[in-house]
Amino acid sequence: MTLAPENKTKKAKKLSMKARYEALTRGLDWEPSYVEKDEMFPHLDYEGIKIHDWAAWEDPFRLTIDAYCKYQAEKDKRLYAVLDGFAQGQGHLGLTDASYLNAMKIFIQGVTPLEYGAHRHFAYLARHFAGPGPRFAALCQSIDEIRHMQTEIHTLSNYNKYYSGFHNWPEEYDRVWYLSVPKSFFEDALSCGPFEFLIAVGFSFEYLLTNLLFVPFMSGSSFNGDLPTMTFGFSAQSDESRHMTLGLEAIKFLLEQDEANVPIVQGWIDKWFWRSYRVTALVAQMLDYMLPRKVMSWKESFELYFEEQMLGGLFEDLAFYGITPPRHVEDAIKEKEILSHQVYWTLYQFSFAAAFTTSAPSDEHMDWLSQAYPDTFDTHYRPLWEKEKKNIEAGGRHFAPGLPQLCQVCQVPMLFTEPGDATTFAQRESEFEGEIYHTCSNGCQWIFEREPEKYRQAWLPVHQIYQGNCGGPTVPEVLEWYGLQDGDAGEYIGSRDHRNWQAWQGEAAADTATPDETKAGA
Amino acid sequence: MQEQTTADDPQTKGVRDVGVVIQESENNRPVIEAIEADNPGCSVMHSPGLVRITAPGRIVITQETVEEKLGREWETHEFQMAIVSYFGNIQEWDDDEIVIAWDH
Amino acid sequence: MAVKSMGEYDFPSRSRQELYGDDQLVSVWFQDTMWFASPAMFRAPRAMTWADFRDQMFVPFAEEDPDYDPAAPRTWMLHGAPFEPRDDQTLAELGVRHKDVIGTRVAA
Numbered sequence: 001m002t003l004a005p006e007n008k009t010k011k012a013k014k015l016s017m018k019a020r021y022e023a024l025t026r027g028l029d030w031e032p033s034y035v036e037k038d039e040m041f042p043h044l045d046y047e048g049i050k051i052h053d054w055a056a057w058e059d060p061f062r063l064t065i066d067a068y069c070k071y072q073a074e075k076d077k078r079l080y081a082v083l084d085g086f087a088q089g090q091g092h093l094g095l096t097d098a099s100y101l102n103a104m105k106i107f108i109q110g111v112t113p114l115e116y117g118a119h120r121h122f123a124y125l126a127r128h129f130a131g132p133g134p135r136f137a138a139l140c141q142s143i144d145e146i147r148h149m150q151t152e153i154h155t156l157s158n159y160n161k162y163y164s165g166f167h168n169w170p171e172e173y174d175r176v177w178y179l180s181v182p183k184s185f186f187e188d189a190l191s192c193g194p195f196e197f198l199i200a201v202g203f204s205f206e207y208l209l210t211n212l213l214f215v216p217f218m219s220g221s222s223f224n225g226d227l228p229t230m231t232f233g234f235s236a237q238s239d240e241s242r243h244m245t246l247g248l249e250a251i252k253f254l255l256e257q258d259e260a261n262v263p264i265v266q267g268w269i270d271k272w273f274w275r276s277y278r279v280t281a282l283v284a285q286m287l288d289y290m291l292p293r294k295v296m297s298w299k300e301s302f303e304l305y306f307e308e309q310m311l312g313g314l315f316e317d318l319a320f321y322g323i324t325p326p327r328h329v330e331d332a333i334k335e336k337e338i339l340s341h342q343v344y345w346t347l348y349q350f351s352f353a354a355a356f357t358t359s360a361p362s363d364e365h366m367d368w369l370s371q372a373y374p375d376t377f378d379t380h381y382r383p384l385w386e387k388e389k390k391n392i393e394a395g396g397r398h399f400a401p402g403l404p405q406l407c408q409v410c411q412v413p414m415l416f417t418e419p420g421d422a423t424t425f426a427q428r429e430s431e432f433e434g435e436i437y438h439t440c441s442n443g444c445q446w447i448f449e450r451e452p453e454k455y456r457q458a459w460l461p462v463h464q465i466y467q468g469n470c471g472g473p474t475v476p477e478v479l480e481w482y483g484l485q486d487g488d489a490g491e492y493i494g495s496r497d498h499r500n501w502q503a504w505q506g507e508a509a510a511d512t513a514t515p516d517e518t519k520a521g522a
Numbered sequence: 523m524q525e526q527t528t529a530d531d532p533q534t535k536g537v538r539d540v541g542v543v544i545q546e547s548e549n550n551r552p553v554i555e556a557i558e559a560d561n562p563g564c565s566v567m568h569s570p571g572l573v574r575i576t577a578p579g580r581i582v583i584t585q586e587t588v589e590e591k592l593g594r595e596w597e598t599h600e601f602q603m604a605i606v607s608y609f610g611n612i613q614e615w616d617d618d619e620i621v622i623a624w625d626h
Numbered sequence: 627m628a629v630k631s632m633g634e635y636d637f638p639s640r641s642r643q644e645l646y647g648d649d650q651l652v653s654v655w656f657q658d659t660m661w662f663a664s665p666a667m668f669r670a671p672r673a674m675t676w677a678d679f680r681d682q683m684f685v686p687f688a689e690e691d692p693d694y695d696p697a698a699p700r701t702w703m704l705h706g707a708p709f710e711p712r713d714d715q716t717l718a719e720l721g722v723r724h725k726d727v728i729g730t731r732v733a734a
Contacts, residue, residue: 017599060614060615061615062615062616063599071599074603214606218606219571222572234571238602238603240607244607308539309609310609312538312539313539313540313610316626317625320625345663348663350663387693390692398690400662404665404666405653405667406667414664414665424657425657425664427665435643436723453628453635453636454629454635456638457637458641462667463651464640466669
């Protein structure tokens with residue numbers, strides 16, 4: 001007698017990863033029958049890239065839809081469990097200091113919108129590449145990117161309940177001067193052809209420099225009590241490994257397909273290394289100035305994640321194809337000693353018009369900087385901060401009483417100095433069809449002169465303000481147009497976030513009756 | 523801020539390092555142990571929340587060792603839950619192993 | 627090298643002089659101090675005299691520096707060479723073009 005029908009569908013042995021991936025990417029592809037292939041994929045020729053065999057694309061991850069969904073769901077589950085716990089336990093009170101959140105404000109204002117841009121454009125690549133392997137990889141990345149945007153918004157929205165500067169980031173991204181740096185970078189990439197975009201974002205940004213952006217950042221949030229950000233960082237970065245692979249696979253694929261692709265790809269590496277590197281300037285100052293508890297200096301991070309891993313590792317590999325390290329990389333290396341100081345000094349004096357606050361580093365902080373930058377901090381930057389200290393004691397606070405000159409390409413204020421000379425501002429001037437344009441460096445000038453018709457259209461915030469396109473001719477009108485509210489901008493000490501933080505920490509101390517009254521400024 | 527244990531100095535060998543960065547968590551501890559066991563020449567660096575494992579030339583992650591350390595079944599796809607970043611090239615990602623190495 | 631594009635690619639500058647009417651953009655580059663993190667940019671009428679430009683635009687900006695000395699004689703640079711503007715000359719007469727950068731430092 002049988003109590004139940006015999007289980008006939010004995011679990012079939014699953015196909016191997018290789019076979020499943022083949023079935024997905026090759027088995028589901030088809031040849032067009034009533035249009036020509038170049039009508040179906042019309043954007044693949046005009047950049048000059050030659051592809052002979054799309055089937056040669058190999059995705060090392062061999063990801064299939066079932067595996068993708070399973071693991072992405074698991075990643076989200078883990079993240080949202082952390083977010084819930086953090087919100088329920090008033091986890092924000094356990095941060096090192098409210099000033100830490102300035103780094104997160106810049107992140108949601110300047111990086112989250114890039115995720116959305118990447119989502120859109122990888123969807124475009126998923127439509128336009130003529131090979132099923134890269135199309136599927138691009139599709140996964142497109143879905144990843146919108147997940148990153150969403151998880152970042154969900155994570156940081158917890159802080160929006162209690163802190164300034166988080167409430168208007170999408171509009172700020174389109175309008176505010178320092179956010180035009182990441183925005184113009186990404187829109188420059190979006191307006192390229194599909195192959196250049198892949199090298200720009202997939203390779204130069206994701207593979208070469210993403211480690212500099214995310215890895216120290218996640219350690220920084222972990223070290224400053226920001227568990228949710230650390231968790232979304234991990235969650236996103238686990239996808240990022242796949243994106244890095246796509247970027248690396250892309251470059252090798254293009255180089256192997258045709259020798260004529262090599263100089264084109266080299267030009268893109270040269271351009272996009274520098275474009276991406278300039279965006280990381282914002283990260284440099286976060287690491288050295290905005291984290292109350294320091295993880296590693298920008299210099300250390302640059303040496304480890306860029307010089308050692310990329311120049312010492314990757315470019316040796318690419319030399320096989322005749323690819324050389326990016327043009328102007330020597331200038332970037334020279335800047336590692338000074339970059340974060342110059343950028344923060346700039347943000348400090350223009351933060352009256354920003355959606356974050358800044359403050360002069362404490363003596364203890366300056367000692368850390370001296371140690372991390374023994375060759376430059378005490379010579380060049382400590383004297384500026386000491387002067388500012390006296391200025392503050394005399395009732396001042398250094399805010400630039402006007403607007404900065406901007407670089408036509410990277411759109412960063414012209415704050416950078418001549419390579420090897422930290423006291424002479426770099427000024428590069430180019431003329432194109434009767435108009436002059438200024439760039440901040442050899443790298444940006446080279447990029448401008450390569451495609452002046454493109455960069456002359458730059459929407460430079462300062463120029464636009466002076467044209468009257470940003471709410472009006474006065475600073476308060478511009479700030480209103482930016483959507484800034486009381487407490488968003490300016491000096492941290494005495495700001496709304498700072499006052500609230502002290503009050504909350506004071507309450508906590510009173511509740512537990514411990515004499516340690518406040519953590520602020522720790 | 524970081525502590526590093528080096529089994530070997532790779533610089534002296536003229537072989538370029540490859541590396542993998544893993545989130546430091548209870549879930550990932552057995553994975554990290556497995557990598558250390560399978561790659562005897564590796565160096566391990568800890569920073570807040572992260573473990574960075576580097577080795578001259580090649581890093582292999584084998585299903586068998588991870589399963590042994592975990593005490594349960596583990597498919598190599600699951601490594602996506604642990605990996606934060608890497609440098610090198612993913613040469614193999616099969617059912618039984620993942621290999622990170624430079625191509626040239 | 628021209629932009630690689632699918633169609634004709636020719637668009638005007640978004641900062642061209644005509645967008646500023648009778649005015650133009652002028653930057654001042656402080657060459658002997660790092661107090662100001664970058665050169666400062668102003669919108670000034672081409673017909674503005676040097677005295678007005680200096681007193682109404684340059685000085686209010688510069689005096690935010692606690693070390694700024696209004697009495698100190700200054701040298702000025704334009705197009706890579708020193709120049710000596712007279713108070714009554716206009717920016718146009720001085721040859722200051724749209725987006726030009728004027729360098730300055732305290733005279734040695």
